[in-house]
Amino acid sequence: MTAVTPLIHQSASTTAEFTIRDVIEGQTAGHLIVAADDWGWWTALLSGESIVPTTGIQQTVADGLIRAGFLARRGHRYQLTHTGHDVGKNRGFVRVAVRGWEPTFRQVSDSAHREHISAATDxxxxxxxxxxxxxxxxxxxxxxxxxxxxxxxxxxxxxxxxxxxxxxxxxxxxxxxxxxxxxxxxxxxxxxxxxxxxxxxxxxxxxxxxxxxxxxxxxxxxxxxxxxxxxxxxxxxxxxxxxxxxxxxxxxxxxxxxxxxxxxxxxxxxxxxxxxxxxxxxxxxxxxxxxxxxxxxxxxxxxxxxxxxxxxxxxxxxxxxxxxxxxxxxxxxxx
Ligand SMILES: C[S@@+](CC[C@H](N)C(=O)[O-])C[C@H]1O[C@@H](n2cnc3c(N)ncnc32)[C@H](O)[C@@H]1O
CATH class of the missing domain: 3.40.50.150 (Vaccinia Virus protein VP39)
Structure with a gap:
């Protein structure tokens, strides 16, 4: 049985200080970034084009990317913000971490008894x-x-x-x-x-x-x-x-x-x-x-x-x- 330790408030110098909101919204933002990439949005946006969502799903993703601070709305068009530009340039890292390594992180739950787990990737x-x-x-x-x-x-x-x-x-x-x-x-x-x-x-x-x-x-x-x-x-x-x-x-x-x-x-x-x-x-x-x-x-x-x-x-x-x-x-x- 794993010992349960009381909650300890650690100092800022030793923790990342994520909030519950960061954890959940960060994961969702990662999925939206990858989906937008699969639709070619980041390539278009980085080349200076704006995008126009045409379906309910596209609209929801665009609104999510606005809430995350990556896109800004101008009329019915969406353009990159400064942070969105950074995210678009680095979307490969997001894809590797969110999709590529997900099978490895998923194995952790069943692996408490092990020293290591084999890398399982997409x-x-x-x-x-x-x-x-x-x-x-x-x-x-x-x-x-x-x-x-x-x-x-x-x-x-x-x-x-x-x-x-x-x-x-x-x-x-x-x-x-x-x-x-x-x-x-x-x-x-x-x-x-x-x-x-x-x-x-x-x-x-x-x-x-x-x-x-x-x-x-x-x-x-x-x-x-x-x-x-x-x-x-x-x-x-x-x-x-x-x-x-x-x-x-x-x-x-x-x-x-x-x-x-x-x-x-x-x-x-x-x-x-x-x-x-x-x-x-x-x-x-x-x-x-x-x-x-x-x-x-x-x-x-x-x-x-x-x-x-x-x-x-x-x-x-x-x-x-x-x-x-x-x-x-x-x-x-x-x-
Ligand atoms: C992190 S990816 C890098 C891919 C590519 N070199 C790049 O930088 O764009 C590592 C690649 O090595 C491949 N790989 C892993 N072990 C290998 C091995 N023993 N022999 C050949 N390829 C391997 C994986 O399938 C994967 O495509």
Whole structure:
């Protein structure tokens, strides 16, 4: 039986001080933000268009977004407020947390006896949310695309490519490069393959389903790849997880270097651990991010841990791009 402790009024320095209203309205706002995104509202609003709800459901969502302070009404049209602009730009994080991670948080109720629970995600929601997060910084793509397009064309692989959002964007920036994407979610890969065919990109981008975790035996998908042709390896928001299961950052990177002997460039984007004494002191988005990882036992790694692994394996930092103190993309090169 769990001991019941009396209610304690804690000081503001140690608690987040959420009210019951914040808890319930925050959850509802998250659902409304995702629904509005599925209808294309944020894309339209961020490009300067206003929206006009045409059904009862649309009207209710628009009114909810007004109450949350994200939209303002001008006649029968709705426009973004300053906060709404911020929410729209960051809607990928909302989708990942509200829809993508919901299956993990749902398991907590039945898991009081465990140290950790396995991450259970909605893979489509994670893929779409992550692609939206990537789109926040088109200048990062420009930087990566420029690096890939400069010099001899080769083949770029995206390890943990999700819905191929990043390789598709980069294919437009580096027209002579060929691209490969690999992800463990076969359903996400199947849907993305269909989309690529519809866009006429199948000859330049190949997607494969399988694990990119280096193990004692190479994965089956590697047999279908011209390993010598791969000159750039990218991975976004996955290395921390592979490193947790695979003995650290260095062994995972070394595994990829063994798979692709002619690798001359690495592009690693990941969420870094920011040192703080309590989760509420972590920068924006990180509190929930930290709780999700603590529940699943997946470790987060500091910038120093990433950079010493890069240096140990002979990689030099050509460019570091920080979207946020904890979201860092590094372009690495070696002779
Ligand atoms: C947080 S998402 C990042 C998606 C994408 N890289 C991005 O940043 O837009 C992590 C992705 O890695 C995939 N993944 C997880 N474990 C994997 C593994 N062992 N091998 C390949 N992909 C994996 C998931 O299916 C998911 O698509």
């Amino acid at each position: 893979p489509g929601a994670v893929a779409l949310g992550c692609s939206d997060i990537a789109r926040r910084k088109p200048e990062f793509f420009a930087g990566i695309g420029h690096a890939i397009a400069t010099g001899t064309p080769g083949c770029t692989i995206d390890l943990g490519c999700a819905d191929a959002g990043r390789v598709t964007a980069l294919a437009g920036l580096a027209p002579r490069e060929r691209f490969l994407g690999v992800d463990i979610e076969a359903g996400v890969i199947a849907d993305a393959t269909t989309e690529l065919a519809a866009k006429g990109l199948s000859d330049r981008i190949t997607l494969l389903a399988g694990s990119v975790q280096p193990e004692a035996e190479p994965p089956a998908w590697l047999d279908r790849v011209d390993r010598d042709a791969v000159t750039t390896a990218m991975s976004f928001f996955l290395l921390h997880q592979l490193a947790s299961d695979g003995g650290g950052i260095t062994p995972v990177l070394r595994g990829w270097m063994d798979w692709f002997p002619n690798l001359r460039r690495l592009v690693i984007g990941d969420g870094y651990l920011v040192e703080a004494t309590s989760w509420t002191q972590q920068p924006w988005f990180s509190p929930t991010y930290e709780i999700y990882h603590s529940l699943t036992g997946v470790r987060l790694w500091t910038r120093q841990q990433y950079e010493s692994a890069f240096a140990d394996l002979g990689w030099s930092i050509a460019r570091r791009m920080e979207d946020h103190t904890m979201l860092v993309t590094t372009i690495l090169e070696r002779e």
